[in-house]
Amino acid sequence: MSMSLFGFFRNRNTAPVARERLQILLAHERALVGGGSDLAAILREEILAVIAKHVTIDQEKVQVKLERGGSVSTLEIDIEMPGLAAAK
Amino acid sequence: MSKVLVVTSGKGGVGKTTSTAAIGAALAQAGQKVVVVDFDVGLRNLDLVMGAERRVVYDLINVVNGDAKLAQALIRDKRIEGLSLLAASQTRDKDALTLEGVTRVIEQLREKFDWVVCDSPAGIEKGALLAMYHADLAVVVTNPEVSSVRDSDRIIGMLDSKTAKAERGEKMEKVLLLTRYDQARAARGEMLKVEDVLEILSIPLLGIVPESEEVLRASNLGSPIVLSNPLSAPARAYQDAVRRLQGETVTMHIPVERKGIFAKFLSWRVA
Numbered sequence: 630m631s632m633s634l635f636g637f638f639r640n641r642n643t644a645p646v647a648r649e650r651l652q653i654l655l656a657h658e659r660a661l662v663g664g665g666s667d668l669a670a671i672l673r674e675e676i677l678a679v680i681a682k683h684v685t686i687d688q689e690k691v692q693v694k695l696e697r698g699g700s701v702s703t704l705e706i707d708i709e710m711p712g713l714a715a716a717k
Numbered sequence: 718m719s720k721v722l723v724v725t726s727g728k729g730g731v732g733k734t735t736s737t738a739a740i741g742a743a744l745a746q747a748g749q750k751v752v753v754v755d756f757d758v759g760l761r762n763l764d765l766v767m768g769a770e771r772r773v774v775y776d777l778i779n780v781v782n783g784d785a786k787l788a789q790a791l792i793r794d795k796r797i798e799g800l801s802l803l804a805a806s807q808t809r810d811k812d813a814l815t816l817e818g819v820t821r822v823i824e825q826l827r828e829k830f831d832w833v834v835c836d837s838p839a840g841i842e843k844g845a846l847l848a849m850y851h852a853d854l855a856v857v858v859t860n861p862e863v864s865s866v867r868d869s870d871r872i873i874g875m876l877d878s879k880t881a882k883a884e885r886g887e888k889m890e891k892v893l894l895l896t897r898y899d900q901a902r903a904a905r906g907e908m909l910k911v912e913d914v915l916e917i918l919s920i921p922l923l924g925i926v927p928e929s930e931e932v933l934r935a936s937n938l939g940s941p942i943v944l945s946n947p948l949s950a951p952a953r954a955y956q957d958a959v960r961r962l963q964g965e966t967v968t969m970h971i972p973v974e975r976k977g978i979f980a981k982f983l984s985w986r987v988a
Contacts, residue, residue, distance in 0.1 A: 641905065641906060641907065642905075642906035642907070643906070643907060644903065644906045644907060644908055644909050644910065644913065645906065647862075647863050647909055647913075648909060648913045648917070650863065651863055651866055651867065651917050652917060654867065655867065655870050655917060658867075658870070658871070659870070659874065
């Protein structure tokens with residue numbers, strides 16, 4: 630009885646789970662594929678080139694994310710910088 | 718001035734063909750000159766949903782290849798004045814379509830019609846890309862379900878990058894048509910809500926078509942739903958959507974089935 634009651638409540642509100650899964654997935658996919666991909670790749674390369682003039686950075690530690698929104702889109706750049714000693 | 722509209726989704730089975738037939742028919746009922754074009758080469762179905770399957774002699778590929786003139790391939794709807802169909806080929810494969818050929822045909826259709834409504838095949842390959850390429854406006858058909866929303870997001874990305882408008886640096890206009898919506902289930906938290914899908918996809922809403930038995934009934938009969946049962950909930954949703962396409966401001970709501978006295982009597986008898 631208690632198990633079936635638990636199951637009844639547990640199975641109901643699945644839409645919020647769907648919504649959250651989609652938001653996480655699409656934030657990731659928009660950065661990788663589709664229309665934004667070309668622009669994100671170009672930006673990534675050019676930003677890296679500018680930074681590389683001054684600091685040695687690990688290419689693997691650079692994240693460039695382009696997120697599409699209704700009225701504004703955001704460009705998120707996350708670069709892990711080495712210690713100051715590495716500065717040219 | 719003519720407008721080319723693509724009905725697209727990425728995912729199959731969400732209601733592209735039903736929506737193309739309904740939108741095309743409702744535009745024609747409003748007095749517009751309309752052609753609905755099936756781009757699903759090898760798997761044509763718009764002819765069947767429109768009830769014209771026995772009248773197809775020449776198709777889009779024949780026109781593209783110059784085997785038939787456009788006028789020979791256009792099938793005039795016998796029920797609605799101003800509505801025509803250009804069928805896809807059932808025997809050829811999708812590579813039979815070329816960008817040059819499609820461009821030529823769309824140019825000719827623009828001269829003859831107020832609206833060119835292109836029914837895209839599912840997927841993100843050549844057929845889907847050609848169907849969207851010349852569009853001025855895209856109707857993205859989505860079900861309130863995770864895989865459909867994901868695929869729509871992908872298609873939106875392609876509309877913004879792989880169309881003639883995008884290549885010219887112009888903004889591609891995209892609107893969402895949410896189909897198979899069940900308001901009761903959404904209210905119970907069992908189905909994504911309209912606001913959830915809108916927030917995720919970030920494009921304006923064209924309309925909400927409720928889940929309804931009438932849709933299958935219409936395709937069984939080979940009649941666009943706005944013709945087979947114009948007072949049904951999905952038909953009213955499509956009629957409202959088409960008024961919005963024509964620039965009217967129509968309050969957004971989810972139509973519900975109106976039960977007449979006869980229907981009430983029947984359900985009472987059954988109960």
